[in-house]
Amino acid sequence: MNTEAVAKRLAELCRKGEYEQAQRELYAQDAVSIEMPGAPAGALGDAKGLDAIYEKGRQFAAMVEAVHANDVSEPVVAGNWFSLAMAMDVTFKGRGRVQMAEIGVYQVRDGKVVHEQFFYDMG
Numbered sequence: 001m002n003t004e005a006v007a008k009r010l011a012e013l014c015r016k017g018e019y020e021q022a023q024r025e026l027y028a029q030d031a032v033s034i035e036m037p038g039a040p041a042g043a044l045g046d047a048k049g050l051d052a053i054y055e056k057g058r059q060f061a062a063m064v065e066a067v068h069a070n071d072v073s074e075p076v077v078a079g080n081w082f083s084l085a086m087a088m089d090v091t092f093k094g095r096g097r098v099q100m101a102e103i104g105v106y107q108v109r110d111g112k113v114v115h116e117q118f119f120y121d122m123g
Contacts, residue, residue, distance in 0.1 A: 001026075001111040007075035007082040010106070010113070012087065014072045019057050027053065030114035036119045066091040080108050 001009070006026055013022035023031075032049040035058060047056040069089040075082045088100040102120035106113050 002109050003080050003082055003108040004075070004077050006108050006111065006113060007077050007084070007106070010076050011013045011072050011084055014084070015070065017067065017070055020054060023050065023057065024055055026113050028109065031112070031114050031116070034115070034117040036117070062066075063095075064090050065093045068097070082106050082108070 002081045009025055010022050013019070013025070015052075027050055029050050030048075031053060035044070035046055038058055044056050044059055047053045067088065067090050069087070071087045073085040075084055083106070084104045085105060086102045088102075089097070090100065091097045100120060102118055105117050105119070107115040
């Protein structure tokens with residue numbers, strides 16, 4: 001799969017809320033997931049390796065009481081990199097409802113995501 005195909009498939013699965021399926025299908029075993037510098041309190045931190053990325057996703061899901069909206073842009077592709085703009089309207093357990101706006105930047109090698117980094121505003 002080339003970078004554009006990986007990007008389109010990731011966007012498709014994220015729109016459906018099928019994040020772990022996306023990771024199983026599209027991520028390399030040695031992928032890394034990086035939060036932005038100065039991430040807000042409660043951010044889950046960085047993860048190295050696919051098992052750690054799965055766990056990070058499960059921890060995030062466990063914090064969510066309800067997802068009211070989930071929007072994902074079309075990917076912007078440049079060489080082996082692509083980005084997605086994402087917006088979520090979520091109610092977190094014990095924290096209330098939050099509007100999240102995020103940019104995810106992804107690197108693809110040999111048809112798999114090897115690096116993701118997030119930049120966000122949690123309104």
